[in-house]
Amino acid sequence: MKTTRIEIHRPFLATLVVLLGFALFATACGDDDGSDDSITLYSGRNEELIQPLVDDFSERTGTSVEVRYGDSAELALLIQTEGDNTPADLFISQSPGALGLLAGEGRLAALGSKLTSSVGQGFAAGHDTWVGLTGRVRVVVYNSDLVDQVDLPTSVLDLVDPEYAGKVGVAPNNGSFQDFVTAMRNELGDDATRDWLVGMAENNSPNYPKNSAIVEAVGRGEVPMGLVNHYYNLRAVEADPSVPSRNHFLPVDDIGSLVIVTAGAVLSSSDSGEAAESLLGFLLSDDAQMTFASQTQEYPLVAGIAPPSDLPSLDGYAAQTIDYDLLGDGLLGTINLIRESGIEQ
Amino acid sequence: MRLADIADPGRSTASKRRPPAAMLALSVLIGVVFMGPFAYVVSRNLDLGTDLGSLLLSQSTWDPLRRSLLLGFVVSASTAVIGTGLAWLTIRTDIWGRGVWRILAPIPLVFPSFVGATALIAGFATGGLVEDLVSPLGITDLPDMKGFRGAWLVLTLFTYPYVYLPVAARMASLPPSLEESARLLGRKPPTVFLTVVLPQVWSAVLAGTMLVFLYTISDFGAVSLLGYSTLAEQIYADQLFDQARSMGLALILGVTALCVVMGERALERRRAQVEVERSHEPLIVPLKGWGIPVLVVVAAFLGNALIGPVAVLGFWAWRGLTTNIDSVGLGVDIGGLLGPALHTAEVGLITAVVAIAVVLPIAWLTGRYRSRIAGAANSMVVAGFALPGVVIALSLVFWAIDAPLIGRWYQTLPLLIVAYVLHFGAQASRAAHVAVETVAESMSDAAATLGANRSRRFFTVELPLMAPGLFAGAGLVMLSTMKELPATLLLAPIGFDTLATEVWAAGERGALAQGAVASLALVAVSSVLTWAVVLRRLDVH
Numbered sequence: 001m002k003t004t005r006i007e008i009h010r011p012f013l014a015t016l017v018v019l020l021g022f023a024l025f026a027t028a029c030g031d032d033d034g035s036d037d038s039i040t041l042y043s044g045r046n047e048e049l050i051q052p053l054v055d056d057f058s059e060r061t062g063t064s065v066e067v068r069y070g071d072s073a074e075l076a077l078l079i080q081t082e083g084d085n086t087p088a089d090l091f092i093s094q095s096p097g098a099l100g101l102l103a104g105e106g107r108l109a110a111l112g113s114k115l116t117s118s119v120g121q122g123f124a125a126g127h128d129t130w131v132g133l134t135g136r137v138r139v140v141v142y143n144s145d146l147v148d149q150v151d152l153p154t155s156v157l158d159l160v161d162p163e164y165a166g167k168v169g170v171a172p173n174n175g176s177f178q179d180f181v182t183a184m185r186n187e188l189g190d191d192a193t194r195d196w197l198v199g200m201a202e203n204n205s206p207n208y209p210k211n212s213a214i215v216e217a218v219g220r221g222e223v224p225m226g227l228v229n230h231y232y233n234l235r236a237v238e239a240d241p242s243v244p245s246r247n248h249f250l251p252v253d254d255i256g257s258l259v260i261v262t263a264g265a266v267l268s269s270s271d272s273g274e275a276a277e278s279l280l281g282f283l284l285s286d287d288a289q290m291t292f293a294s295q296t297q298e299y300p301l302v303a304g305i306a307p308p309s310d311l312p313s314l315d316g317y318a319a320q321t322i323d324y325d326l327l328g329d330g331l332l333g334t335i336n337l338i339r340e341s342g343i344e345q
Numbered sequence: 346m347r348l349a350d351i352a353d354p355g356r357s358t359a360s361k362r363r364p365p366a367a368m369l370a371l372s373v374l375i376g377v378v379f380m381g382p383f384a385y386v387v388s389r390n391l392d393l394g395t396d397l398g399s400l401l402l403s404q405s406t407w408d409p410l411r412r413s414l415l416l417g418f419v420v421s422a423s424t425a426v427i428g429t430g431l432a433w434l435t436i437r438t439d440i441w442g443r444g445v446w447r448i449l450a451p452i453p454l455v456f457p458s459f460v461g462a463t464a465l466i467a468g469f470a471t472g473g474l475v476e477d478l479v480s481p482l483g484i485t486d487l488p489d490m491k492g493f494r495g496a497w498l499v500l501t502l503f504t505y506p507y508v509y510l511p512v513a514a515r516m517a518s519l520p521p522s523l524e525e526s527a528r529l530l531g532r533k534p535p536t537v538f539l540t541v542v543l544p545q546v547w548s549a550v551l552a553g554t555m556l557v558f559l560y561t562i563s564d565f566g567a568v569s570l571l572g573y574s575t576l577a578e579q580i581y582a583d584q585l586f587d588q589a590r591s592m593g594l595a596l597i598l599g600v601t602a603l604c605v606v607m608g609e610r611a612l613e614r615r616r617a618q619v620e621v622e623r624s625h626e627p628l629i630v631p632l633k634g635w636g637i638p639v640l641v642v643v644a645a646f647l648g649n650a651l652i653g654p655v656a657v658l659g660f661w662a663w664r665g666l667t668t669n670i671d672s673v674g675l676g677v678d679i680g681g682l683l684g685p686a687l688h689t690a691e692v693g694l695i696t697a698v699v700a701i702a703v704v705l706p707i708a709w710l711t712g713r714y715r716s717r718i719a720g721a722a723n724s725m726v727v728a729g730f731a732l733p734g735v736v737i738a739l740s741l742v743f744w745a746i747d748a749p750l751i752g753r754w755y756q757t758l759p760l761l762i763v764a765y766v767l768h769f770g771a772q773a774s775r776a777a778h779v780a781v782e783t784v785a786e787s788m789s790d791a792a793a794t795l796g797a798n799r800s801r802r803f804f805t806v807e808l809p810l811m812a813p814g815l816f817a818g819a820g821l822v823m824l825s826t827m828k829e830l831p832a833t834l835l836l837a838p839i840g841f842d843t844l845a846t847e848v849w850a851a852g853e854r855g856a857l858a859q860g861a862v863a864s865l866a867l868v869a870v871s872s873v874l875t876w877a878v879v880l881r882r883l884d885v886h
Contacts, residue, residue: 040839046854068756069850070834073585074735078835081742087756101585173569173582209569212855213466220472235855239675240664331586339405344574 038064039089039272039279042079044072044098045262049296057282063275072098073175079107079267089270090279094262095175096130097182097331102265103129109268112277118284119301123261132261133283134292135299136229137314138180139257140168140248141215146224152248156227156256160199169214169226170205172344176229176260182334183258190337197341207345212236219243229260230311234297249312259299259314364714372707376722379767382732383725385740386595395593410597413562413575416493420500421558427501427646428508429550433538434643436516438630441640446647447513448876451820453650454506455871457828457845459566460864461503463852464654465490466570467661474657495571500561502650507560507821508553510879511776514817515549516542518783518810534630548782549814552775555609556821559602559730559771576601577733584735595736602731606724655868658861665858677858682866685842690870692758692843693827696765697819697878700773703766705815708774712781723774730771734831737768741836757838764832769825776818780811820879827871844870 043050047069054065068088070078076098079086093099102108108129116124116131123132140153153159159168171177184193206223208214214226215233221244233247250256264283266276282288289300299307299314307313338344390397400406435446456464468475469490490498519542527537543550568575576598583591632639665677704726710719729737741764745751754760784807792802808815828845837843844867851860 046850048850048854048856066839068834068839069846071853074831074835076585077735077739078742081739082746085746085752098585175585178586207572209572212852213570216467217470220470222471232855235675239668239855239857241668335583335586345572 037062037275038066039270039275040066040068040087041276041279042068042070042075042088042091044070044075044091044093044095050092053283053288053291054279056288057279060282061275061278063278065279076101080105084269086267086269088267089272090264090266090276092133092262092264093130095179096125096132096261096263097175097179099125099130099263099265100331102267103127107268108265109270109273111266111280115277115280115284118303120303123259123301125263130263130265131280131284132263132301133280134262134289134296135259135301135314136176136231136262137249137257137259137299137311138176139228139230139233140225140250141218141228141233141245142225142248143218143221143244144246145244146221149248153256154251155254156250157196157254159205159227160196160203162203164225165203166206167224168200168203168205169208169217169223170200170343171208171210171214171227172338174210176211177227178331178334178338179260180227180255180258181338182331184255185334185337187255190333194337194341197337197343201342201345204345205343207343215245219245227256231297252312252314261301262298364710364716364719368706368710369716369718372710372716372719372722375703375707376719376725379722379725379729379770381744382729382737382740382767383599385743386592386599386732386736388743389588389592390596393589393592395589395596397593397596400590400593401597406594406597409574409576409579409594410601412493412573413577413598414601416496416500416568416573416575417558417561419497420504420561421554423497423501424505424508424557425550425554428505428553429512429543429546431505431643431646432509432513432516432546433542434639436513437542438632438639439636440632440643441636446643447880448872449647449651450513451506451510451824451875451879452868452872453503453647453654454821454824455828455868456503456654456864457566457830457848458499458503458564459570459852460658460848460860461499461654462495462567462570464657465495465499467657468653474660491572493573496568496573499567499571500557500564503567504557504560505650506824507556507772508550510817510820511549511553511779511814512546514776514813515546515779515783518813519545537630549779551609551612552779555606555727556730556772556775558605559727562598562602563731563733565733580733581735595732599728599732602728603724606727610720610724655865658864658868661857661861662865665856665861668858675854675856675858677862679862682844682847682863685844685847685863686866686870688841689827689843689845689867690874692762692765692833693823693871693874694878696762696769696826697773697823699762700766700770700822701777701815701819704770704774704777704818708777708781712778713786723778726774727771729767730769732768734768734829735835738764738832738835741767741832756836758841761832761836761838761841764836765822765826765829768829768832769822772821772825773818776814776821777811780814780818783814784810816879820875823874823878824871827867827874 041054047067051067054067058064068075072093072095075091076093079088079091079102082088091099091102099108103125110128111124111131113128116128119132123135124130138156140156140159142152151163153164158164181193181197184196188196206217208217208226211228211232214223214228215236217223218226219236219240230247230249233245236245237243264280266273266280270276284302286302286305289302289305292298293300293305293308297308297311299311431446431450434440435443435450440446453461467473523541523545524537527541528534532540562575563577564575565577565581568578569581576594580591580594580598583594662677707719707723707726710716711723741760742755745760746755751760788806788810789802792806797805827843830845830849833841833843833846834849837846844863847863848860848867851857851863
């Protein structure tokens with residue numbers, strides 16, 4: 001037998017040793033011990049949509065900001081698991097539900113009233129544990145080739161009527177949908193909420209995993225309508241102007257046009273709370289709010305800043321103060337209502 | 346020598362020898378580290394006071410569990426057939442263009458399942474791209490790709506390389522003597538395949554199929570997008586607001602996986618010893634008249650698994666590059682992918698080698714010495730693959746964040762690599778087992794008789810014989826690591842973007858074009874690395 005030494009293993013191993021060495025070196029260099037002029041942000045909000053503002057903040061204040069990007073729910077789990085040793089000083093979540101969970105466990109510090117009072121009523125948590133930065137409005141997205149405008153609902157509560165059977169896509173496991181159901185419980189009570197969910201279930205409302213999947217399905221014509229947040233469709237239409245999906249805004253006093261906030265909070269374990277709050281303050285400044293409105297097509301939450309020009313105004317919006325901490329059995333109740341209704345198919 | 350030893354010489358030497366104590370201790374240590382995720386799940390269940398009894402009695406547990414198992418078994422069966430068949434065709438026949446097929450065949454594994462599912466939906470769903478293409482021809486009724494059918498299709502198309510790679514590695518190193526004898530006795534190639542080749546590659550088929558099964562029951566991306574509610578999908582859905590149920594279900598998933606792994610081990614213990622030599626070229630079967638039809642089938646299959654999704658991604662990328670978009674974050678930024686591409690290659694390569702090095706002692710002890718302790722450690726390594734990625738990542742957070750010494754490595758590259766190894770060690774482990782089996786003990790013994798010491802025997806005799814199998818395992822780990830998402834997002838050093846995180850972030854902000862470009866970059870980088878690291882080593886030339 002020919003005993004061929006594997007001739008590759010030397011250069012191959014050498015490459016690896018170099019790589020490993022490089023990795024360790026990089027680690028050693030990046031080992032900063034969280035000095036006071038540096039704060040760490042866990043952001044459930046997309047890098048492209050917030051990093052420029054964070055850079056701007058660093059430039060103006062000299063405070064450097066390390067940002068870990070991820071999914072809001074998973075970052076909340078991360079903070080929960082890290083406990084008091086979390087490197088994070090503040091957390092920006094796309095869903096107030098994830099913040100409600102952390103607030104309920106005492107992981108969020110109370111924010112200064114100057115911050116929480118700068119946004120409209122209902123856009124900050126009951127105990128000042130988080131403050132809304134921007135808003136996304138719940139809408140009915142519809143396919144304009146398949147649905148006549150006159151057939152669009154005037155309230156989300158109408159969607160349980162038989163005429164909408166099989167026609168409205170929902171995402172029961174999605175954070176925004178859960179937040180919407182929580183708001184509905186807050187506003188209309190558990191019985192009415194259960195009736196609505198059961199009605200949607202009996203209507204065989206098709207299920208999707210998330211907002212963007214609903215918008216895509218509506219655009220393709222797979223389902224004529226769906227319940228989503230307003231901003232997904234604006235971006236889908238921009239990426240492909242031939243798509244026939246459109247947003248239908250329900251009346252501002254309908255629970256179906258709930259504003260879901262992207263919100264920020266400072267962690268109670270942070271020893272740079274002041275710097276963290278000043279970053280939130282910066283994101284609520286007029287300049288930053290105008291940037292959000294013009295570049296990400298979201299609603300600014302600070303009074304006096306106009307929403308994007310092609311969106312209806314929120315004037316007259318009956319703000320719901322959803323205090324997630326006070327909702328009895330909390331978000332578990334919402335999950336159970338959704339699960340028991342049979343809407344998940 | 347006892348009589349029983351003569352009847353079963355392969356086993357006798359194994360049972361007579363005692364495993365080296367240092368190696369045994371090392372295996373136990375590795376097994377304990379791999380127990381981390383399970384211990385985390387158990388500890389969370391205790392903390393949260395999960396009522397496992399009522400969870401087990403609930404219909405809402407059994408329905409998703411049944412769906413997980415059904416999907417797992419069906420995908421396993423289809424990938425076993427496809428992976429083995431494809432390996433035989435590309436390694437052992439004279440199929441036209443086999444050099445190309447060999448490079449292409451393992452690549453579909455690199456598609457993150459959510460990308461594969463998104464491409465399938467965009468292609469085949471109502472109003473999708475395929476409908477746009479064929480509707481002028483009068484075809485409007487496309488099959489519905491939602492639910493079980495879609496999940497089965499996507500997972501089969503993107504996981505068969507778990508079978509293909511180890512089986513191809515094994516086939517490339519089979520001695521031709523048995524097959525030659527069979528053919529001299531007048532047996533037809535299909536009969537030779539079934540009676541001679543298949544028994545010799547069986548353990549590799551089983552190893553790969555096991556990985557497919559574990560991957561399928563742990564997958565979240567494909568099943569959630571295609572609307573097939575499995576146990577893993579429920580674990581994700583409840584992870585935030587019903588943690589007791591989520592963790593209870595994770596425990597059930599983990600225990601199910603352990604049962605399946607131990608069942609497979611029992612099955613695997615009874616396999617025949619396989620002799621392997623590197624000196625001869627394996628027998629190449631001429632396809633003759635079958636050449637063209639077989640070529641069409643192979644091309645059609647790889648067309649669906651690889652070219653289909655690449656075409657959909659290419660379409661999105663092209664549309665993005667040719668449409669004028671001024672909204673923030675919707676455009677295409679190819680230059681920005683260079684850093685992530687390097688990071689992706691870096692973690693893929695390092696993890697592959699570390700994973701192989703970590704599991705080799707265990708594989709050696711179970712293969713050579715039938716060590717039960719190492720066998721138990723191995724079950725921990727393998728079953729860990731069935732736990733969802735987020736659970737693995739959080740378990741590492743749980744154990745590492747305030748651990749002495751380790752804590753300071755938190756959210757640095759070394760600990761990220763540990764997370765990858767914990768998650769994907771199973772792939773290295775199964776491949777390493779197959780590799781260890783290929784080293785006949787007579788060979789090591791002969792070398793020892795000739796005066797070669799332990800390390801010399803290992804580097805000059807045993808390692809070269811194991812190399813194809815080990816490289817196949819390294820390839821699987823590398824491809825999985827390169828597409829890994831949850832642990833990368835939670836545990837990577839801040840700013841350490843990979844192509845997988847780029848794909849994910851682009852998807853989250855609705856930037857289809859950038860997501861497509863990043864996915865294509867991922868396919869390109871992994872193709873090059875798969876060729877460089879794995880396929881060149883498998884080559885029978």
